[in-house]
Amino acid sequence: MAEWDIQKLEEKYRDVWPSTFEADPDEKDKFYLNVAFPYPSGAMHVGHGRTYIVPDVVARFWRMQDKNVLFPMAFHVTGTPVIGISKRIAKGDPDTVRLYRDLYQVPEDVLARFDDPMTIVQYFAGDYERIMRRCGLSIDWRRRFITVDPQYSKYIEWQYAHLKEGEHVVKGVHPVKYCPSCDNPVGDHDLLEGEKAEIMKFTLILFEWQGAKIPCATLRPETVYGVTNLWANPEVTYLRAKVDGEEWVLSREAAYKLEMQDHTIEVTGEVSGAEIVGSTASHPLCGEVPVLPAAFVDPDMGSGLVMSVPAHAPFDYIALRDLQEQGEFTGIEPVAIITSEGYGDLPAKDAIERAGITHQLDPRMDEVTREVYGAELLHGTLLANCGDQAGKPVKQARDDVAAIMLEEYGSKVMFEFDTRDVVCRCGGRVYVKILHDQWFLQYSDPAWKAQVHRQIDEMKIVPQEVRAEFDRTVDWLKDWACTRRVGLGTKLPWDTNWIIEPLSDSTLYMAFYTIAHHIKKIEPEKLTPEVFDYIIYGTGNPTTVPKETLDLIRAEFLYWYPYNYRFSAKDLISNHLTFQLFHHRAVMEEDKQPQGMVIFGMGLLNGAKMSSSKGNVVLLDDALNEFGPDTVRMFLVGSAEPWQDFDWRNELVIGAKKQIERFWNTVSEGIAVEENDGREIDGWLISRLQHRIENTTLALQNFQTRQALQEAFFGIEADLKWYRRRLPTIAPGSAAVQELCSAWVRLLAPVVPYTSEELWHQMGHDEPVAFAPWPVADAAKIDERTELAEEFLARTVEDIESIMRIIQMKPRAVNLYVAPAWKRQVFSIIAGAADPKQAVKLVMADEGLRGKGKAAADAAKQVTKFIHRLPPELVESVAAHDLDETAVLTAAQEFLQREFNVPVRVLEAEGSGEMKADAALPFKPAIVIE
Template sequence: MKTLYSNNVVHKCLTKTFYRILCSSTGVWNEDLSTSIKHDIERKWRNKLQASVHDDDNQKSKFYVLSMFPYPSGQLHMGHVRVYTISDTMAHFYRMNGKKVIHPMGWDAFGLPAENAAIERGIEPFAWTKQNIKHMKEQLQNLGCSFEWDRELATCDPNYYHWTQFLFLKLYEEGLVYKKEALVNWDPVDQTVLADEQVDTNCCSWRSGAKVEKKLLNQWFIRTTCFSKSLLDGLDDPVLKNWRDIINLQRHWIGECNGTKFEFELEDTLSQVMKHTLTIFTCNPEYVCNASFIAVAPGSILDRLKFDCDSTVESNDVFKRLPVMAKNPFTGERLPIYVTDQVEYEEGMDCHLGIPGISEMDRLFATAANIPISSPKENSQQLNSVEDVDVARGRINHMAQKLGIGGYPCSSKLRDWLISRQRYWGTPIPIVYCKQCNGPQSVPYSELPVTLPEIERLSNWGKSPLLEATDWLNTKCPKCGGDATRETDTMDTFVDSSWYFLRYLDPHNEDMPFSKSKAAEFMPVDLYIGGKEHAVLHLYYARFMNHFLHSIGLVPYKEPFQRLLVQGMVMGQSYRIKGTGQYLPKENVDFSGPKPVEKGTGLDVVSSWEKMSKSKHNGVHPETVLKDYGIDTTRLLILADVAPTSNRHWTSDTFPGILKWQHRLWLTMRSFLNTRSNLQNIVSDTVLHTPEFKEHEARMFDSRNYYLKGVTFNYTTAFQLSVAISKMQGLTNSLRRVPSEVIGRGLQFERALACQIIVLAPMAPHFASELWSGFVSAPNRINSSTKEIKWDQGVLEQTWPEVDFNYCLELVCVINGVEKKSIRLPRQELDNLTHDDALELALSQSDLQRYTSGYKIVNTAFTLHPSYEAVINIKTERISKVKHQQMQDR
């Protein structure tokens, strides 16, 4: 079979032959549609649909549909069902629109949950993760998703994290990775560092629930702040579409890049350089040479440090002077450091650069602390103009960048990315420490990957087992060949997920993470689908990595994701005892009275819609839904009723609409087959010339085009898939209203029915394939000579229908924000409409002239949605009566 499948021509021929044989049977059309029949349909089509995913046609333009890859917990939940149904629907849609679709899947497989689960069960994390991946992959396949499994990856696979380590070393070479002692959030149960975002409002860990401690640790950081301005400016990149409020979330996270950060070395009172550095932020880097002191907030890292010398040099009620100095890297001057709350600290900062020459607050503190106020230095002469400031600022920042101590525009609140994790199950950091060589040494590229040692059983929480894996821990220094030890921290899993979308493009490359040509061909991602909970950190880190890779010439675009579709959560109805808040299973609630109460106790119960959770007893298992309703019904249920971006309340009360619609489609196909099979006995030839028949055909022409344009618009532009379903249901109602004469003899009915099945196919591919097999097997075709329908191919291989060129669409005329008129034009004219054409057409309308006569047109804007509508926006201002009369006289 491999030989046949590798030959695309032979494969297509065999497929067509097999499809004709398959369509010779009309199946069980005379039986009512049941769950059993749905399951039979899905078993029949499952493997055939998966075989249609691969496309070797490099002449097609690409479309990259990416859904955020899941953590392999072992079980899909309804949130997974929703996001992957959306992505699969969009992938099918763009394939049918002639695109070469990239639709991959993989696993975000490292991290604490797998390690903790392995400890609890006494097994090795890789074994636990591998079995979870196997089970979840089967579940996704059972959902009918058309993923390209030959692109599959898992971040815990050495073939993947080899290249995560490669990218770490690239960052290290560019000076974008450093190690520094930092005051961090420490989870005493999970025994690891937590990011600020992993700590709740009660200062408890998001996973273990333990009270978080503050701890000083030497940690690895990535200098994401170096790309702050690039990342902020990137949010205005025209490549970004449909980002909506995510733009504001990213802006807020990055902050206004109105200052600069520098690293100052610390010296103790004996002028000995310490291992610590101090990160300084200032909005006035051009005056950094005039700094006289540094202030740090009480409780900050410097305030907590234990010094070898006396604890303080000087103190009073206003300040405490520390026995350390900060060396100004630009002047060499040693600046005193004071712990005080008498100065204002920038948002997110616990230190302040005191420049009394430009700040009254700094001058007052310097006077109170008897600090000599520095005179202007050579690098910071009097600045008399904006140009002077810009030149001086540029010079200082350039010097800092050359010294590797900062100098990049950023906000005060943005932090560098802390990537150290003190656990086993993560990507090893490719660094070793040698007693002979100064500082950390990077592992050579040729020795990657640094793989995790095999540990059969993780005994308990506590120190990382890497500290005790002596055979792995002890190694040789790549610089001098002497004895060395490996870094035992592993990387934050956000590092693994910051570039996975690029590896998908070239998953089997053994020489590089991905080839530049593949990145140039398929990037950026055209549509990225995932939850809003990842719309800040993951998106920020992925954007940073792509900006970095662009800076070293590996990817063609700075921004990795063109369009975002941020789907809402699937919510379940929960029940709690009023007063105690205890969650109850639904079966423990008595609904027979005027208000719900707990069975047995009679205690009042309150209900609400919340994110599905086992602890809240409001979850629904996808496998149960699939068993009860079938794959395609489940897919339609998860897409229906609300927009993908809104939360979906999962309740069986909303199910009847979809179930009845599927049944109506089934009845429509039954009626079509029966009528076409007995055409001579049901419909005479004379009916074609009656006014009633022509009227019905005209209505079917209008219905096909009207609902098709709405469905297509909601697939391509609005992403309102629930509205697309409503439009399809409208078309079904039109098909159900026509008499048997039109079913048997109507060309427009046949076209509309074909259109109905084709536009359904991305959402319900198995059910649509069965409907299509009935449609193409029906005798007495009317439209058989046209190229509009590929009669010998499956529904997913059909070309997406088009609105007819002679069907009239609307040019919407909006004046001062109010829609005043819609002008109907044939599609052929509307699709070619320009801004000037639309404006001229609008101004020529007599009933619009009363809104423009006596007014001056201030500006206009034109939007064209091909095959749907065009909008001309006109803004006007009233001209005075005198001027108006003068204009008329002229």
């Protein structure tokens, strides 16, 4: 028997397989699955591996179910990320150079050429494909493209012409994420940090101060009635500036941000924070208030000056309290303006004291702030000292006061992120900018949203609970800036000064996969919009491409589309996965809408989130070198269900490697010898196999890769272990084992294809295991009585072992006392009872059992407790089969004596004279060890 050598198996099959998986339309039912294509700007890590290996397991499973399976792949390179990387490398940025040279292991001569973005694209796209082939992914590589291919750009131009025709692309004025270094709007995929940053709308409340205005940014304008003071940082030098012609005092950082948000800024001078502290400012709705010192005021947040509402803002309350404990500003009292259930007059004070917080730096301050703000927003009402707003719910007053501030008190709007660190891939900081001539996808359109909600209702989504997250995303999505001035990508066809941004050009590529291998053979200039109209809709009469060619391409599109399932990570629900639903509804016909999605969890490394930028990753290529592709595959699909987070730990991966070695050795031995002697235990093994086949199939149909592996590997291995234990001598093979091995290899082929392929050929098969028929459970081979008998025997062995561990002495003999027939009757009555609490009553209602008196009542109680500890399906089986337990144990007497190396006697409990025999129950004999 040859040793398992996964590296040799990889070399043997890796380069032979790809052409095998080229899928063309035929008479079979199709199964088209796809996955979010990668952006090849860095090396693949094991998190990427899981993203592509799980769909491959599903693809291989359905291929063996005789489906015509399409699993394509492409590479997403549009936008500015790769340009930002090339700029940082060209500038010699040490962190970037270190990342690519040391972590990603890019050769020095290649890295030297990374100042050209396309060199980065070509290098990593090639590397991704190489590694995907190593992983054994059953991809149709003929359909490979990159998103800067001219043929793909023609397809995007066609898509956007239809979006504009449907009035889904409009020009407008919106706040967007913007990188001044790139002079370009940016999307989440363009960011190194802050991918989830939200743009927040603040109201700038203007306080009069020495002939100028001090703006204070707030998300809670209704709290102006409770302002007791302002905060200024005495260490900061503020600017005096004319903002839209009006004299303001604000931080330098705030002036820069406001200039990007459509305000004219003219700096007229400076004023130190120390000068502002100790003065007073005023607003008509709160009167004159002092300006107090606060080192915690950040000049990079809002305007750099803050209004203080200590009754309702925990940070303000504790800061004021700290100053007053030092004997300063003792005359300032918090002003309550909101009443909220669960709080007294001063909610901020209540929350801080409940939490036992004693200082401003307590990490729980953010939590109590959210608690108070949330309670007041949901349940708060403004008090009588709030003028016209008195009695209004906070929700309503917030919007009303904001409008009043803008209309009557000169306030302005300022946009900020909800997080500080938003960084472009070029390394520059990202700000909020107002754009005027920008093109937007109008995701705010209620009619379009309604269509997508309906699509979400109709789709299959795994796991089911993320359906609500899709609906939430649709509800809050606003208009999306879909174009950029710079970057790689397709020019907007009607306004070529703009380039379509990467999240906006990657919404219908799933349909392009179906025709990509044909389209790439056609010159780009011949791919007019009419060509794609004909292919997708069957309309028009284009003349640039022969009709027979168009008919062939359209037939392929119609065969494959819509896709059956799309696989992607849950962090893409908030953008790409939902965007593509919008675009399908706008561009594709009703019968071409997505049918299903499977949403992945995230990847962890030793319990911490994986991050390439922080170096907390295991490169996929390194993992393949160390453990081999089948080991990596088995761990990634078996350590958690796809929608759960997985945690890569080397010691657990080594465990998966050992499991595959056991599988290899067991099958190699099992197919070597045939001993067909018709033992009863052979029938049990084959009967158990039918359940393993059925359960594995059901699990994979439901995308439960971990559950499938539990059945197909661990379940079968456990059955084989018991089977071999039951044999009088170790026999490496038998007809039953060979039948099991044939099914076992096929059940594991989607997970460990290299190992299974070699074993399949060793069995004498010529065709690839990837196209072998998937095992089908045969009900005729299921022997429930034999399975029940073995379960009874195995449980008895476990009970004997448990007792021996407790007594810790060498026994002379083991006596097994079998329960009498009347106790089996008690078991059946209780098993069939609708209310187990009535067990004693039901048993004593039986005329035959009533005569047993107290013994029957005691037995009813014992049996009830025992049944509660058994799986329901086992209870049902025990009740349904009148198992002759004495015969089972007697037939296994030789096995039991071999197991425990002592005489084993099988006795009837009733009339035995042994006191402990009274404990005997159906399916649980009394055990007495001498």
